[in-house]
Amino acid sequence: MNSLETLRSHLEVLARSVADATESSPCLTPDEIDAYRACGNTAAEQGPGMRSTIVAHIAAARLVWASRGVENAVALLEQSVDALAAGYEGAQRSAVRREAAARREFIDDLLYGGVDLECLAKRAERFGLLLSHAHAVAVAGGPAVFDEGGAGLRQVEQAVFQRFGDRHVLLTTKGGHLVCVAPGDRGDVLAHFAKHAHAATDGAQVAVGRPHPGPGGVRHSYEEALAALDLAARMRLDAPVLRAADLLVYSVLLRDRAALSDLVENTLGPLSETRGGAGPLLETLSVFFDAGCVSAEAARRLNLSVRALTYRLERIHRLTGANPAEPGHRYKLQAAVVGARLLNWPDTRG
Numbered sequence: 567m568n569s570l571e572t573l574r575s576h577l578e579v580l581a582r583s584v585a586d587a588t589e590s591s592p593c594l595t596p597d598e599i600d601a602y603r604a605c606g607n608t609a610a611e612q613g614p615g616m617r618s619t620i621v622a623h624i625a626a627a628r629l630v631w632a633s634r635g636v637e638n639a640v641a642l643l644e645q646s647v648d649a650l651a652a653g654y655e656g657a658q659r660s661a662v663r664r665e666a667a668a669r670r671e672f673i674d675d676l677l678y679g680g681v682d683l684e685c686l687a688k689r690a691e692r693f694g695l696l697l698s699h700a701h702a703v704a705v706a707g708g709p710a711v712f713d714e715g716g717a718g719l720r721q722v723e724q725a726v727f728q729r730f731g732d733r734h735v736l737l738t739t740k741g742g743h744l745v746c747v748a749p750g751d752r753g754d755v756l757a758h759f760a761k762h763a764h765a766a767t768d769g770a771q772v773a774v775g776r777p778h779p780g781p782g783g784v785r786h787s788y789e790e791a792l793a794a795l796d797l798a799a800r801m802r803l804d805a806p807v808l809r810a811a812d813l814l815v816y817s818v819l820l821r822d823r824a825a826l827s828d829l830v831e832n833t834l835g836p837l838s839e840t841r842g843g844a845g846p847l848l849e850t851l852s853v854f855f856d857a858g859c860v861s862a863e864a865a866r867r868l869n870l871s872v873r874a875l876t877y878r879l880e881r882i883h884r885l886t887g888a889n890p891a892e893p894g895h896r897y898k899l900q901a902a903v904v905g906a907r908l909l910n911w912p913d914t915r916g
Contacts (some may be wrong), residue, residue: 599649604639606653610661616654620647643702669693670714673738677745677788683781690781700750701784702777705791706763708770718766719744725762730755730764743792744770747784750777760807771798773808793817801907819905828904833902833912836885844912847885848880848903854890 609619627646672689675681687697695701712718722744723737735755736747744763748755760772773794775787790810797816798808819826837844850868854875857864865875879890888895905911 573656574775581640599645602646602649603653603656606650606655607657608653609650610654610657616651618891619650619654649832667703669738673736673740676747676784677740679782679785687781693736695736695747695784696749697736697781697784698779700777700779701747701787702750702753702756702775703784703787704746704756704759704763704772705746705788705795706744706746706760706772707742707769707772707795708767710738710767710770712744712767713742715779718763721766722746722759722762726755726759726809729758736781743795745788747788750779753912757807766804771804771806771808772794773810775810797908800910801904814911816904816908820908823909827909827911830902830909830911833886833888833898834906839885840881847878847882848906848912850880851899851903852873852907854879855896855903859890859896 606619624647651724671692672686683697705721706712710718715850716739719737719739726735726737726746730752734749734752736745737759738745738747746756746759746763747748748759756774763770763772773791774796775790777783778786782783787810793810794810794813797803797813798805801816833849834844837847840847850864853867854861854864857867861872861875861879865872868875870878882899883889886899888899890896890899
């Protein structure tokens with residue numbers, strides 16, 4: 567007996583019971599209402615749709631009540647349908663909550679790790695991901711905070727899913743960021759996500775991690791994307807889309823923080839001896855290098871005259887012994903300036 571036939575059988579028993587107890591009453595008793603709600607709950611859990619459930623109930627009521635001559639049949643039918651639908655909808659709401667909780671737990675395990683990878687791969691299939699393949703992750707972050715039920719997520723989901731479908735692509739939020747997981751060979755999906763995430767928030771910056779294989783690949787790529795956003799903030803990178811592969815040089819520098827700290831301190835430390843501290847002169851160097859070592863452009867960005875900029879550069883030369891205008895010195899100074907940004911120097915000095 568399939569689920570719909572079982573439902574019809576239960577509804578006939580229930581209709582017969584109501585007919586026996588309420589032949590002269592226009593109202594169902596509380597117990598009868600609870601019984602209909604339980605039947606609706608069971609129908610939702612076992613599979614028959616709402617339409618099939620209501621049709622089966624009306625057929626059972628018609629069969630039993632008409633043959634018994636139950637009065638007030640229309641009133642009883644109205645109440646029983648309402649109770650049946652309430653039970654069905656209650657079960658659906660519970661199922662939605664369970665599904666949302668399972669999805670959130672899966673996403674936490676996927677992005678943070680610490681679980682059995684084989685089990686994670688099996689769970690991933692339920693959400694359309696094949697973790698045996700390589701995956702890449704894009705993370706959008708900005709002034710706006712993304713949440714699971716927010717308009718930003720819905721807007722980007724619509725744009726991505728309309729073009730690529732929702733198979734093998736996962737969109738979610740984590741830590742206030744908008745996150746997209748896609749197969750590693752589908753850079754077009756991540757590029758489309760980045761475009762619409764940037765537009766949906768009037769300027770969110772998007773970082774894209776490198777593709778990595780296996781169940782742990784998603785977490786690895788996610789961590790790379792987060793690190794890229796952090797680097798962008800430290801280095802004042804304002805590109806709308808950042809790729810972790812393009813920022814590897816900074817990761818290399820950070821692998822030996824002690825050596826990087828020594829380079830910064832030994833090269834730029836004398837700047838701290840000035841009355842205003844190292845900050846203004848460090849900013850001058852940073853802007854000078856960002857401007858391609860073009861004095862006129864650097865002066866414009868700093869709101870200085872070229873003469874004032876030249877004076878600052880000469881002062882840096884005197885203090886550090888390195889001349890920003892000489893190629894041989896410039897590399898050392900620029901590496902030290904990059905290191906200072908990465909280490910938040912001189913705020914972290916000492």
